[in-house]
Amino acid sequence: MSGNRETLLYLDGVSVTFDGFRALNSLSLVLAEGEMRAVIGPNGAGKTTMMDVITGKTRPDTGKVVFGKDTDLTKMDEPAIADLGIGRKFQKPTVFEPHTVWDNLLLALAGDRRPRFTLWARQTSEESDRIDAILKTIRLREHRDRRSGDLSHGQKQWLEIGMLLAQEPQLLLVDEPVAGMTDAETEQTAELLREINRTRSVVVVEHDMAFVRALGVKVTVLHEGSVLSEGSIDHVSNDPRVIEVYLGR
Amino acid sequence: MSPWTFRLCLVAVLGGAALLSVLNLALPETAAFHVPTYAISLAGKYLSFAMLALAVDLVWGFAGILTLGHAAFFALGGYAMGMYLMRQIGTRGVYGNAILPDFMVFLNYKELPWFWHGFDNPAFAIAMVILVPAVLALIFGWLAFRSRVSGVYLSIITQALTYALLLAFFRNDMGFGGNNGLTDFKDIFGIPLQESSTRCGMLIVTAIFLAAALLVARYLVTSRFGKVLIAVRDTESRTRFLGYRPERYKLFVWVLSAVIAGIGGALYVPQVGIINPGEFSPANSIESVIWVAVGGRGTLVGAVLGAVLVNLGKTVFTGALPELWLFALGALFILVTLLLPGGILGLLGRPPRRPKNVTPAAEPAE
Numbered sequence: 001m002s003g004n005r006e007t008l009l010y011l012d013g014v015s016v017t018f019d020g021f022r023a024l025n026s027l028s029l030v031l032a033e034g035e036m037r038a039v040i041g042p043n044g045a046g047k048t049t050m051m052d053v054i055t056g057k058t059r060p061d062t063g064k065v066v067f068g069k070d071t072d073l074t075k076m077d078e079p080a081i082a083d084l085g086i087g088r089k090f091q092k093p094t095v096f097e098p099h100t101v102w103d104n105l106l107l108a109l110a111g112d113r114r115p116r117f118t119l120w121a122r123q124t125s126e127e128s129d130r131i132d133a134i135l136k137t138i139r140l141r142e143h144r145d146r147r148s149g150d151l152s153h154g155q156k157q158w159l160e161i162g163m164l165l166a167q168e169p170q171l172l173l174v175d176e177p178v179a180g181m182t183d184a185e186t187e188q189t190a191e192l193l194r195e196i197n198r199t200r201s202v203v204v205v206e207h208d209m210a211f212v213r214a215l216g217v218k219v220t221v222l223h224e225g226s227v228l229s230e231g232s233i234d235h236v237s238n239d240p241r242v243i244e245v246y247l248g249r
Numbered sequence: 250m251s252p253w254t255f256r257l258c259l260v261a262v263l264g265g266a267a268l269l270s271v272l273n274l275a276l277p278e279t280a281a282f283h284v285p286t287y288a289i290s291l292a293g294k295y296l297s298f299a300m301l302a303l304a305v306d307l308v309w310g311f312a313g314i315l316t317l318g319h320a321a322f323f324a325l326g327g328y329a330m331g332m333y334l335m336r337q338i339g340t341r342g343v344y345g346n347a348i349l350p351d352f353m354v355f356l357n358y359k360e361l362p363w364f365w366h367g368f369d370n371p372a373f374a375i376a377m378v379i380l381v382p383a384v385l386a387l388i389f390g391w392l393a394f395r396s397r398v399s400g401v402y403l404s405i406i407t408q409a410l411t412y413a414l415l416l417a418f419f420r421n422d423m424g425f426g427g428n429n430g431l432t433d434f435k436d437i438f439g440i441p442l443q444e445s446s447t448r449c450g451m452l453i454v455t456a457i458f459l460a461a462a463l464l465v466a467r468y469l470v471t472s473r474f475g476k477v478l479i480a481v482r483d484t485e486s487r488t489r490f491l492g493y494r495p496e497r498y499k500l501f502v503w504v505l506s507a508v509i510a511g512i513g514g515a516l517y518v519p520q521v522g523i524i525n526p527g528e529f530s531p532a533n534s535i536e537s538v539i540w541v542a543v544g545g546r547g548t549l550v551g552a553v554l555g556a557v558l559v560n561l562g563k564t565v566f567t568g569a570l571p572e573l574w575l576f577a578l579g580a581l582f583i584l585v586t587l588l589l590p591g592g593i594l595g596l597l598g599r600p601p602r603r604p605k606n607v608t609p610a611a612e613p614a615e
Contacts, residue, residue: 055490057486077489078486078489078490079489079492079493079494082489082490082491082492083492087490088490090487094484094487096476096479096480096483096484096487097483098479098483099476099479099480103476106473106476107473107476107477107480107488107491108491113491113492113493113494114497115474115477115497115498115501118472118473118474118476118477119469119472119473119474120472121472121473121474123473163491167491167492
C-alpha cells in the first residue's frame with residue numbers, strides 16, 4: 001500500500017513482559033514515511049504498551065525498534081526520542097494546567113531544551129508567528145490567554161495535538177484522540193489529523209470504529225500483543241478472526 | 250504572585266530593616282520608639298530564616314520537591330561562617346591560643362585540622378559558605394534526580410541527609426566543636442560584633458541579601474526556565490516526551506536553592522552568636538516547610554511572610570507559654586492545610602477568575 005516509500009518506523013519481533021503477563025508478543029509492524037495508520041484492538045491488546053516502547057518509556061525484552069534508516073530506539077530515553085522527532089499524545093489529555101494555552105505551545109515549540117537556553121530565552125517574533133499559526137489550526141485562537149486547566153475536555157485534546165505540532169515531529173503517536181468528544185468534535189478531529197498527515201506520519205490508536213472509518217486509512221488490529229489482521233477498514237472488519245475477537249466474548 | 254505583592258515585600262524587607270536600624274541608632278534609649286538592640290538581632294534572625302524559607306519555596310513550590318532537609322544547607326553555610334568567626338577570636342579566647350579555638354585546646358588538639366585552614370581569610374570563608382552547600386546539593390541532587398527518585402521517597406532521603414549530618418556534627422572528633430558547636434564570637438571583618446551599629450549593619454546586609462535572592466528567584470520562576478519547571482512539577486513525564494530533561498532543571502534549582510539557604514545560614518550565625526548541631530535537626534527543616542505553607546507555597550513572597558510571622562509568633566509564644574509552642578505549631582500547620590491551602594498569600598494572591606461568558610477575544614492582541 002505504501003508503494004516504494006521509505007520505511008519510517010519498523011518494529012521487529014518486539015516482546016514486553018510485565019510480571020509474567022505478555023503485553024507484547026513478538027509484535028512486528030512497518031510504517032512508511034508519510035503514512036497514517038490506525039491501530040485498533042480490544043482492551044489489553046497492547047496498544048499503549050506499543051506506544052510506550054516506541055517513545056522509550058518501556059524497554060522491550062526482545063526485538064528491535066528502528067526509526068528512519070538505522071536509529072535503534074530501544075537504546076534511547078524519552079527526551080532523546082522526542083528530540084529525534086517522535087511526538088506523543090496521551091489518552092488522557094495532559095497539558096500544563098497552570099500555564100496559558102499560549103505558554104503550553106511555547107514550551108512545546110521545537111527548539112533548544114537545555115536549562116542554559118531556557119534561563120535566558122526571550123520569545124522571538126518567529127516563535128509567536130508559529131504559535132499563532134498552530135492556534136489557528138487547532139481552533140483555539142480566542143483561548144490563547146486562558147489557563148489551559150480551565151479548557152473543556154475537547155479543547156484540551158486539541159491543545160495537546162497543537163503541542164505535538166509545535167514539536168514538529170516526523171511521526172505523531174496519538175492515543176485515543178476522540179475519547180470523550182462530541183460527534184462534531186470527533187469529526188473536526190478527523191479532519192485535523194488528515195491535515196496533519198499531509199506533512200507528517202501519524203499512528204492513531206482508537207476504539208471508536210466510526211472515527212477510524214472516517215480517517216479512511218490502513219488499519220492494524222492488535223490482539224494479545226501481536227498483529228491479528230491488517231488492511232483496509234472493510235478488509236479487517238470482515239476478517240473472521242477480528243469478528244471473533246470483538247464479538248466472541 | 251502578583252507584581253504588587255512582590256514589590257511590597259521588597260519594600261517591607263529593605264524599608265523595615267532600615268527603619269528599625271534608625272530607631273535603634275538615632276533615638277536615645279529612653280525614647281518611646283527606641284528599638285532595643287536585641288530586637289535588631291531578632292529581626293536579622295527572622296530575615297535569615299526567610300532566606301531558608303525562600304530556598305524551600307523555590308524547590309517545593311516550583312519544582313515539587315518536598316524537601317525535609319533544607320536546614321542542612323542552612324547549617325552548613327552557618328558553620329562555614331562560624332569557622333571564620335572562630336578564627337577571628339584569635340588570642341582573646343579563654344585559653345588565649347592564637348591558632349586553636351577554645352574547644353580544640355580543651356579537646357587536646359595539637360594542631361589545626363586541615364579543613365580549618367583558610368578560614369581565617371574572609372574571602373575563602375565566604376566562598377565556602379556558597380561552595381559547601383552547593384557541592385553537597387549537586388552530588389545529592391545528581392544521584393537522586395538521575396535515578397528519578399521523587400515524592401515521599403525523596404523527602405525521606407533529604408530527612409536522612411540532615412539527620413546524618415546532625416549525628417556527624419555532634420561527634421567531638423569531627424572537629425566542629427561537637428555538641429556545643431561554635432560560639433563566643435568577637436568580631437566580624439574586624440568589627441566588634443556586639444556593637445549596636447554592627448547589629449544594625451548585619452540586619453541591613455541580611456535584608457539586602459534577602460531582597461537579592463527574591464529578585465533572582467522571581468526572575469527564575471517567571472523565565473521560560475521557570476515555566477518548564479512548573480510543568481515538571483505538575484506533569485514530569487509529559488515534559489520528557491516533549492524532549493526536556495527534568496533532572497537537569499531540578500538539579501539547577503536544587504543547587505541554587507541550597508546556595509540561598511547556605512547564605513541565609515551564614516547571615517544567621519553572627520546575629521544569633523552561635524551555631525551548633527541542633528541546626529541540623531530534622532525538626533528545623535520541617536519547620537521551614539511549615540513557614541512556606543503558612544505564607545503560601547509557590548509564591549516566594551509567602552515564604553518570606555510565613556517565615557517572619559511564624560517566627561515572630563514563636564518568639565512571643567515561647568516567652569509566654571514555652572511548653573505549648575510545638576502544639577501551637579502543629580495546630581497551625583493542620584489549620585493552614587485544611588482551611589488555607591494557598592496560605593496567607595492564597596487569600597489575596599490569585600487574581601479573580603474571568604467570568605466564563607466574557608470572550609477574551611475582545612482583548613487587543615499583543
